[in-house]
Amino acid sequence: MTHHDPGEKDSEGPISAVLTRRRVLAEAVRSRLWPMPTAAVLLAVLAGIGLPELDAVLDDHLPTEVARYLFGGGADAAREVLGAIAGSLITVTSLTFSLTLVTLQLASSQYSPRLLRTFAADRVVQRTLALFLSTFIYALTVLRTVRNDTVDAPASGFVPQIAVTTAYLLTVASVVALVLFLGHLVRQIRVESLLEQVRADTCATAARVLPLSSASADTTGVPVPEPPPHIVEATSSGFLVEIDHRALLAAAMQADAQVWVDRPIGSPVLAGTPVAFCWPSQPNAAWDNEVVETLQGQVHQALRTGSERTAAQDVGYGLRQLTDVVVRALSPGINDPTTAVHGLVACTAVLADLLQRQLGPYSLRDKENRIRVVVARPSFPDLLDLVCTQPRLYGTDDPVVLAAILSMLRDLAWTTTTAEQRTAISDQLGLLREHFADHGPTARRRLEYAARQVSEALERRWTPRNSGS
Known part of the structure; x- marks a missing residue:
């Protein structure tokens, strides 16, 4: 069990509530299509109001060298240009939305519904939509300022040259962005690009929330005291998406208590079911109802649920996405074992x-080095079982898929650092061997040879793949 000191600065210590909430909020904003386009539209409105005002101030005061590069037509020409820009950009925006929705539908049906969040968080898509919408709104906003001369006021006409020229430049940028967007979309729907993006996001989450493993990591557990501790029940249903470590530690220290969070990040939670336990630090200490209710309320506030899992603190979510791609590729309707192999890679x-990082339950300690909070976290055997179980069951008829799983176990066996990790790999190897008998002699012989290579890698021996096969 990993332990963390409250003053220690590492990847998974008691992160400040502000930083934790900021990361979760940033993840929520990043995974939605609307925030960036909405901000761009607001800026476009301000620019559409401000630039014509600047035009009015600088009218007839611009140097000739600058003025000749600006829009030189009259009011009618300016209206035609701005109207054409607005009409064409809203059409292109509709096309972009349609292509994005088609891509989302493809990702959902072909790969996994869990990947929709990854597509929605694509910065290129968000920026392209933001540019198109802001150009459209900007052109409409500037259009309202264009005026013709009248009979009663011959000098009342106004053509915002700088603003119209800016609209032209935004249109050119939109055309370039459309070409780049189409190329990006083609790359994004490739399964290799999807898998790489999920892999990179998952490893980034692991680097942020999991410290590197060390030989000095505390492996002692916290005994559950007798009589049974006070139970903290969930107040809402959904998935556990965020744990405020600092708030938990502060609450436990204030009540002179110990808190055990029994659900890891990403776990489904049902309102009214236990999610945590708490008990006095001092043996046989008695709590009144007010102390218990206050502590339970603070624990409730530190454990936040959502309708879907996110990558802010959930390391297992990325593996769930990758495994879903593997399982979907093995379904009879798709039957794409090559994609399954790529997913396993x-x-x-x-x-x-993750082999190089501290997994499993971890503890938070006060300044006197006393354990105050224990938080559940998936162990390496849990995560390995998540990756292996469904591909093994659904890919049992395909020796290529079984060979890919064996190859994965061999590579992991070579990089293991603890007995727990080696035992987990050995257990998965035993489960795979049960399916070898379902194949013909040639395939069975190759699978047995690959299994022996996994066993050898666990013993720090590496045999060439074609040796004795």
Whole structure:
């Protein structure tokens, strides 16, 4: 069990509430299509109001060298230009939305519904939509300032040259962005690009929330005291998406208590069911109802649920996405074992990174080095079982898929650092061997050879793949 000191600065210590909330909020904003386009539209409105005002101030005061590069037509020409820009940009925006929705539908049906969040968080899509919408709104806003001369006021006409020229430049930028967007979309729907993006996001989350493993990590557990501790029940249903470590530690220290969070990040939670336990630090100490209710309320506030899992603190979410791609590729309707193999390769890369980090339950300590909070976290056997179980069951008829799983286990076996990790790999190897008998002699012989290579890698021996196969 990993322990963390409250003053220690590492990847998974008691992160400040402000930083934790900021990361979760940033993840929520990043995974939605509307925030960036909405901000761009607001800026476009301000620019559409401000630039014509600047035009009015600088009218007839611009140097000739500058003025000749600005729009030189009259009011009617300016209206035609701005109207054409607005009409064409709203059409292109509709096309972009349509292509994005088609891509989301493809990702959902072909790969996994869990990947929709990844597509929605695509910065290129968000910026392209923001540019198109802001150009459209900007052109409409500037259009209202264009005026013709009248008979009663011959000098009342106004053509915002700088503003119209800016609209032209935004249109050129939009055309370039459309070409780049189409190229990006083609790359994004490739399964290799999807898997790499999920892998990179998962490893980034692991680097942020999991410290590197060390030989000095505390492996002692916290005994559950007798009589049974006070139970903290969930107040809402959903997925546990955020744990405020500092708030938990502060609450436990204030009540002179110990708190055990029994659900890891990403776990489904049902309102009214236990999610945590708390008990006095001092043996046989008695609590009144007010202390218990206050502590339970503080724990409730520190454990936040949502309708879907996110990558802000959930390391297992990325592996769930990758495994879903593997399982979907093995379904009879798709039958794409090559994609399944690619997905297993991505899972291997993530698990290899997690081998170097501290997994399993971890504890938070006060300044006197007393354990105050214990938080559940998936162990390496849990994550390996997540990756192996469904591909093993659904890919049992395909020796290529079984060979890919064996290859993954071999690579992980070579990089293991603890007995727990080696035992987990050995257990998965035993489960795979049960499916070898379902194949013909040639395939069975190759699978047995690959299984022996996994066993050898666990013993720090590496045999060439074609040796004795």
